[in-house]
Structures are given as C-alpha cells and as structure tokens.
Amino acid sequence: MAAIVHLNDLTLGYERHPAVHHLTGQIEQGELVAVCGPNGAGKSTLLKGLVGLIKPLSGSIAWQNVRPQDIAYLPQSADVDRSFPISVQELVAMGLWRRLGAFGRVDRLARQKIDAALDSVGLAGFQERLIGTLSGGQMQRMLFARLILQDASVLLLDEPFAAVDDRTISHLLGLIEAWRREQRTIIAVLHDLALVRDYFPTSLLLARECVAWGKTEHVLTETSMQQSRSLVEAFDRDAEFCERGP
Amino acid sequence: MMAALYDLILAPFVEFDFMxxxxxxxxxxxxxxxxxxxxLVLRRMSxxxxxxxxxxxxxxxIGYLIAGLSLSAMTLGGLIAGCLVAILAGLVTRHTQLREDASLASFYIISLALGVTLVSLKGSxxxxxxxxxxxxxxxxDAALILLASISSFTILVLAVIYRPLVLECVDPGFLRTISSMGAPVHLLFLCLVVINLISGFHAMGTLLAVGVxxxxxxxxxFWCQSVGTMMGVSCVIGILASALGLIASYHLGLASGPTIILLAGVLYFLSLLLGPQGGLLWLLRRSVHLEG
Structure with a gap:
C-alpha cells in the first residue's frame, strides 16, 4: 500500500504554543486510523492541520496525489448556524458542491442521492424540516449525510459519534466499514477506546507528542495510556523556545 | 368615495412630478x-x-467639500470611504482579537465624527x-438612474453569489473546506452593502439609510421560513412602506424620508404581532399541541 500522507516532524499550534509537537509518521491509502488521547492532546488540531485549516508552525504535511477537494472533514462542533432558515435537504445538498459548484442545478439524480444519503443515516422523510428543529444527534446524522455526498477519498472525522445514540453509532460504523472497503482513507478522533479496539485496526495515541502509533492492540496498552496522561501539560505561558532540531 | 380615494392615494403622484x-x-x-x-439579518449583521x-x-x-451638493462627488466619496472602512474592519478582525462588530463600531464612530466635522467646515x-x-x-434624473443601476447590479450579483453566500452564512467552516470562495464572497457582499447604503444615503440620508x-x-x-420568500416579502414590505410613507408625508406635511421609515416601523410592529413565524399573537395559540 502506498502512503497517502507523510507527516514530517510536524508541529501545529496556536500563537506559537504547540498543540501537536514534532509528529512524524505516515498514513496509507485505505487505512482506518483512530486518533486517541486525553483532552487537550492535540487530536482536533491534527485534523485541522490535515485539512489545511491551520498551517504548520514547523515541519510539513505532504499529501500524495490528494487534492484539497478530495478531503472531507467533519468538525467536532460544526459551526452551523442552526437558526438559519434552511431545510435539511438544502444543507445536505451542499455535500454535492464538487459536482454542482456554485451554480449547478439540484436535478433528479442529485435529489435521489440526497434521499439515499438521508435514508442511510436514518433521516428519511426529514428533507423539508428546517435544521433548527433537529436534535443534537439528528444534526450529527445530517452532517454525516452531507459527508456521504461529498464522496471524498479521505475522510477526517472529529468525534463523529458525539451525542449519537447506540443504534445510530452501529449504523454509522457500518458506513465507515463500507467506505474502508472502497479503499477510502479514514482518520477519526475517538474517545470510546472499546469501540476503537473493535473497529479500528490502526491507532495513533497522541498527547501533544506522539505516544504510540501502529496496530491498535500495541498502541492502546495500559502503559502507553498512563504515559499519555502524564504528558499533557497545562498551557505554559512562559514556555521556552523549542530547541529540538529536525 | 372613489374621488376621495383618488385624492388620497393617486392625486399626489399625478399632480406632482417630485412625488x-x-x-x-x-x-x-x-x-x-x-x-x-x-x-444582513441572517448573518447577524444588523x-x-x-x-x-x-x-x-x-x-x-469630502465630496461635498470639494464639489458642493454634487451627486457624483458625494457618491464617489461615500463609495471610497465605505469600502475603505469595510476592508480595514475586515483586516483588523482577521489579524487581531477583535470581532467584526467591535472593529466596525470603532471605525464608524470615528467616521461619523469626522464626517459631521467636515460638513460643518463649509456648509450651512x-x-x-x-x-x-x-x-x-x-x-x-441622474440620482434616479444611479439608484436604479445600483439596484439592478445588486440583484444580479446576489443571484450569482447566492449559493456560496448562503453557505457562508449557515456553515462558513464547511465552505472553507470545500472552496476558497468564502472570503471573496464575503468581501463582495460587504461592497454590495456599501453601494446600497449609498443609494439609501441619497434618498434617506446617512442616519436613516440603514432603515430601508x-x-x-x-x-x-416573521412571515416566512425560507430565504427566498423572505427576500420577496422584504421587498414587498419595503415598497408598501415607501408608498404609504410618501402619501402620509404629503397629506400630513411631514418630512418624507423619516415618514417612510416610520411606516416601515409600523409594518414591523404589525409583523411582530401578527406574523405566523413567532409573532406574539400566535403565542396565545401555543396551548394546543399536535399528535406527533
């Protein structure tokens, strides 16, 4: 399998304070990777860096044959304005942006795709509902439907199962499984370690630094978990400049 | 009866060119x-x-200082100043901790003081x-042509940027990941705001321009649930307020610009009371609920 992205001594952060510190590694095409770690470990930051929303402080992210539009990103709390008067169907249709662009008509084929996507996240019949009337879990499922329509080869999911009930989780896991069979690369930030052990062959345990990266059963061990908890420190206002060379 | 209605509604416009x-x-x-x-409402930019x-x-x-009450000079001056403030506020927001409303507020209060000082330098x-x-x-004529041009241009541009603009409002983070249109669309929208305010400025003056x-x-x-119908209803309300305002100002001898805005205010209070989407009177009906 060919590597789809190389991380070279990557440091990401905010206002020069690193949230992900000197991370090196690669992800292969078709891999299903779970990113785990305690709060503040830099998991979400890593995804934001991968999707290009924040630029590396140092090091680099090198995608191989992946264009920006091939990457779909489901943020942790999408900044969707829920008071905006837009229907579920219209919002989900935006997943077809790559095909429709700013002007393309939402034709019958598009409508069928939208219906199918809504159906597969269990929101059949919600087309005309305004997004403001959805519950938190339904909202998340709607965003998943949009993700399906994006038809991307790389999917970055930040806590995709937050506020989602068990039945829907197993349903969404089925979707993820299907994506993997289609050789899509999936990188998901997850907190439920049991779920990671059951479904994700590869894991990255992050605690600002990389604690362990590889086969899940080797990564999520008691020692590495303990190590990760001790590594995350408070935001240090007076931190020294990092002198570590590449 | 018909004659009275004619006198009330049509006569002012038939008899007077300026009306x-x-x-x-x-x-x-x-x-x-x-x-x-x-x-502006949906983006919380009121x-x-x-x-x-x-x-x-x-x-x-400044246009006025140079050329007196000249349409083109004041339009050009307003356009430059408006775009300058929009861009400056955008830059300040992007590069400092300030949010857009705060940075705009500081720019506009400076502008207002500067503007009034400048006008009083020369004028009466x-x-x-x-x-x-x-x-x-x-x-x-020139002013009418300017207003009509601005109006046509605005509607054309809105039609072109409609989809990214809606997406910019409802889910800007998503738009950023699928397209780089977000920032230019936002800027274009701010420019449209500026030229429409200039239109409003010629008709209603700076203080009331934002009213229309x-x-x-x-x-x-308060009347509808989708962006498309909201735009239509908003136009209709604006037109209604204009016509009623002009008629009222004619018969009662009131200043016409403020009267138009006041009529728009009356229509607002009516909507607030009667509108089916969250109007106050509809709250009374709340006690009956549906089966599912």
Whole structure:
C-alpha cells in the first residue's frame, strides 16, 4: 500500500504554543486510523492541520496525489448556524458542491442521492424540516449525510459519534466499514477506546507528542495510556523556545 | 368615495412630478434593499449595516467639500470611504482579537465624527440636515438612474453569489473546506452593502439609510421560513412602506424620508404581532399541541 500522507516532524499550534509537537509518521491509502488521547492532546488540531485549516508552525504535511477537494472533514462542533432558515435537504445538498459548484442545478439524480444519503443515516422523510428543529444527534446524522455526498477519498472525522445514540453509532460504523472497503482513507478522533479496539485496526495515541502509533492492540496498552496522561501539560505561558532540531 | 380615494392615494403622484420621482426612487431602493437586508439579518449583521451607514459619511462629506451638493462627488466619496472602512474592519478582525462588530463600531464612530466635522467646515446647517436625513423629494434624473443601476447590479450579483453566500452564512467552516470562495464572497457582499447604503444615503440620508435595509427584512422574518420568500416579502414590505410613507408625508406635511421609515416601523410592529413565524399573537395559540 502506498502512503497517502507523510507527516514530517510536524508541529501545529496556536500563537506559537504547540498543540501537536514534532509528529512524524505516515498514513496509507485505505487505512482506518483512530486518533486517541486525553483532552487537550492535540487530536482536533491534527485534523485541522490535515485539512489545511491551520498551517504548520514547523515541519510539513505532504499529501500524495490528494487534492484539497478530495478531503472531507467533519468538525467536532460544526459551526452551523442552526437558526438559519434552511431545510435539511438544502444543507445536505451542499455535500454535492464538487459536482454542482456554485451554480449547478439540484436535478433528479442529485435529489435521489440526497434521499439515499438521508435514508442511510436514518433521516428519511426529514428533507423539508428546517435544521433548527433537529436534535443534537439528528444534526450529527445530517452532517454525516452531507459527508456521504461529498464522496471524498479521505475522510477526517472529529468525534463523529458525539451525542449519537447506540443504534445510530452501529449504523454509522457500518458506513465507515463500507467506505474502508472502497479503499477510502479514514482518520477519526475517538474517545470510546472499546469501540476503537473493535473497529479500528490502526491507532495513533497522541498527547501533544506522539505516544504510540501502529496496530491498535500495541498502541492502546495500559502503559502507553498512563504515559499519555502524564504528558499533557497545562498551557505554559512562559514556555521556552523549542530547541529540538529536525 | 372613489374621488376621495383618488385624492388620497393617486392625486399626489399625478399632480406632482417630485412625488413620482420619490416613489420610483424609493421603489428601486426597496427592490435591492429587501434581499440585502435579509442577508444582513441572517448573518447577524444588523448593527454592522448601521455602522457602515455612518462610515460612508466622511467620504460623502469630502465630496461635498470639494464639489458642493454634487451627486457624483458625494457618491464617489461615500463609495471610497465605505469600502475603505469595510476592508480595514475586515483586516483588523482577521489579524487581531477583535470581532467584526467591535472593529466596525470603532471605525464608524470615528467616521461619523469626522464626517459631521467636515460638513460643518463649509456648509450651512441645512446642508448638514440634507446629508444626515437625505432628500427623497429632490431626486433628479441622474440620482434616479444611479439608484436604479445600483439596484439592478445588486440583484444580479446576489443571484450569482447566492449559493456560496448562503453557505457562508449557515456553515462558513464547511465552505472553507470545500472552496476558497468564502472570503471573496464575503468581501463582495460587504461592497454590495456599501453601494446600497449609498443609494439609501441619497434618498434617506446617512442616519436613516440603514432603515430601508433592515426594517423590511426584520419584519419578513416573521412571515416566512425560507430565504427566498423572505427576500420577496422584504421587498414587498419595503415598497408598501415607501408608498404609504410618501402619501402620509404629503397629506400630513411631514418630512418624507423619516415618514417612510416610520411606516416601515409600523409594518414591523404589525409583523411582530401578527406574523405566523413567532409573532406574539400566535403565542396565545401555543396551548394546543399536535399528535406527533
């Protein structure tokens, strides 16, 4: 399998304070990777860096044959304005942006795709509902439907199962499984370690630094978990400049 | 009866050329201000519109200092000042901790002070009143053509950027990951705000320009649930307020610009009470609920 992205001594952060510190590694095409770690470990930051929303402080992210539009990103709390008067169907249709662009008509084929996507996240019949009337879990499922329509080869999911009930989780896991069979690369930030052990062959345990990266059963061990908890420190206002060379 | 109605509604416009001009001017203004206002409301930029309205004042004032009450000079000055403030505020927001409303607020209050100072440097108080409250009854051919052009241009551009603009409002983070249109679309939208405020400035003056933009749009929110119908309803309310306002100002001898805005205010309160989307009277019906 060919590597789809190389991380070279990557440091990401905010206002020069690193949230992900000197991370090196690669992800292969078709891999299903779970990113785990305690709060503040830099998991979400890593995804934001991968999707290009924040630029590396140092090091680099090198995608191989992946264009920006091939990457779909489901943020942790999408900044969707829920008071905006837009229907579920219209919002989900935006997943077809790559095909429709700013002007393309939402034709019958598009409508069928939208219906199918809504159906597969269990929101059949919600087309005309305004997004403001959805519950938190339904909202998340709607965003998943949009993700399906994006038809991307790389999917970055930040806590995709937050506020989602068990039945829907197993349903969404089925979707993820299907994506993997289609050789899509999936990188998901997850907190439920049991779920990671059951479904994700590869894991990255992050605690600002990389604690362990590889086969899940080797990564999520008691020692590495303990190590990760001790590594995350408070935001240090007076931190020294990092002198570590590449 | 018919004669009385004729005297009340049609006679002012049939008899007086300036009333017809005022009617046409405020209609074309309402046509583009309606949809623009809807986006300002939905983007929570109601007060931003107000701030920008004041921001064009110093530019118009400099135009006035150079060329007196000249349409082109004041338009050009207002355009430059408005765009400058929009861009500066955007830059300050992007590169500092300040949010857009805060940075705009600081720019506009400076602009307002500067503008009033500049006008009073040369002009009389009458000129100052003209700049602050406009002159919908004194619109000449050139002004009408300017208003109509701005209106047409606005509607065309809105049609072109409609989808990314809606997405910019509802889920800007998503738009950023799928397209790089977000920032240019936002900037273009701010430019549209500026030119519509200049339209409003010629008709209603700086202080009330934002009224034709916001009041119909805010009222429309109480009548419908989709962006498209909101834009339509907002136009209709704007046109209604203009016509009724002009008629009322004619018969009661009131200043016409403020009367139009007051009528828009009346329509707002009616919407607030009667509108099916969250209108206050509908709250009374709440006690009956549906099966599922």
């Amino acid at each position: 017809r001009r005022a009617l046409i001017g405020s209609f074309v203004l309402a046509l583009s201000a309606g949809p623009m206002g809807v986006f 007060l931003v519109g107000d701030a920008m309205a004041h921001a064009i004042l110093p530019g118009a004032a 108080n009458i000129d100052l009143l003209h700049v602050l409250f406009g002159s919908v009854l004194a619109l000449d 933009l916001m009041l119909p749009a805010i009222s429309a929110r």
